Amino acid sequence: GAVVSQHPSRVICKSGTSVKIECRSLDFQATTMFWYRQFPKQSLMLMATSNEGSKATYEQGVEKDKFLINHASLTLSTLTVTSAHPEDSSFYICSAEALANSPLHFGNGTRLTVT
Amino acid sequence: DQQVKQNSPSLSVQEGRISILNCDYTNSMFDYFLWYKKYPAEGPTFLISISSIKDKNEDGRFTVFLNKSAKHLSLHIVPSQPGDSAVYFCAALQGLDTGNQFYFGTGTSLTVIP
Numbered sequence: 331g332a333v334v335s336q337h338p339s340r341v342i343c344k345s346g347t348s349v350k351i352e353c354r355s356l357d358f359q360a361t362t363m364f365w366y367r368q369f370p371k372q373s374l375m376l377m378a379t380s381n382e383g384s385k386a387t388y389e390q391g392v393e394k395d396k397f398l399i400n401h402a403s404l405t406l407s408t409l410t411v412t413s414a415h416p417e418d419s420s421f422y423i424c425s426a427e428a429l430a431n432s433p434l435h436f437g438n439g440t441r442l443t444v445t
Numbered sequence: 446d447q448q449v450k451q452n453s454p455s456l457s458v459q460e461g462r463i464s465i466l467n468c469d470y471t472n473s474m475f476d477y478f479l480w481y482k483k484y485p486a487e488g489p490t491f492l493i494s495i496s497s498i499k500d501k502n503e504d505g506r507f508t509v510f511l512n513k514s515a516k517h518l519s520l521h522i523v524p525s526q527p528g529d530s531a532v533y534f535c536a537a538l539q540g541l542d543t544g545n546q547f548y549f550g551t552g553t554s555l556t557v558i559p
Binding site: 366368374376378379439 | 481483488547
């Protein structure tokens with residue numbers, strides 16, 4: 331079946347550095363990818379929607395300059411957490427779909443810890 | 446290995462009637478379950494959740510039922526409205542702590558007919 335690969339699964343970085351998370355669709359072309367964040371003791375919250383070749387659409391309250399999303403190809407989207415701070419420590423997960431009403435496939439998530 | 450399954454890819458219901466979306470899971474260690482709703486070209490949004498210590502959680506027109514012995518949960522929408530037409534995903538995880546992996550079903554597309 332369709333697979334979405336997310337890398338890295340865990341990352342620890344120092345405050346002030348930037349971290350890049352990759353989301354790849356392995357056997358299908360993903361026209362749209364979604365990025366989520368899980369706050370402690372809460373469910374996933376949608377951060378942004380990215381379409382290949384265009385700028386990402388961010389949800390209200392999400393800083394686009396801090397969470398840079400690039401969807402340069404139909405199989406890869408990246409989320410870069412810039413100048414990370416301890417409050418950015420969280421679980422980030424991506425999902426991808428080929429077409430608007432096609433099945434949505436989820437990556438396994440990335441646990442970011444900022445020290 | 447699909448640990449969360451939604452065996453019905455689609456469902457059509459008349460407006461005003463009840464919509465029942467089903468979800469099965471295989472991992473008995475799952476203790477928190479969620480439903481997400483997705484419109485075309487938009488990301489899934491959180492709808493309702495239930496902890497394994499409960500067997501029912503209600504929020505307005507939406508009710509989630511959990512049958513732990515059958516490893517089955519369902520989402521009831523009463524009454525169904527055309528605006529409920531969307532794809533619904535169930536998800537499960539073991540412990541609502543940051544970093545625990547979410548397991549998603551493949552979704553059920555609900556169409557509410559006016």
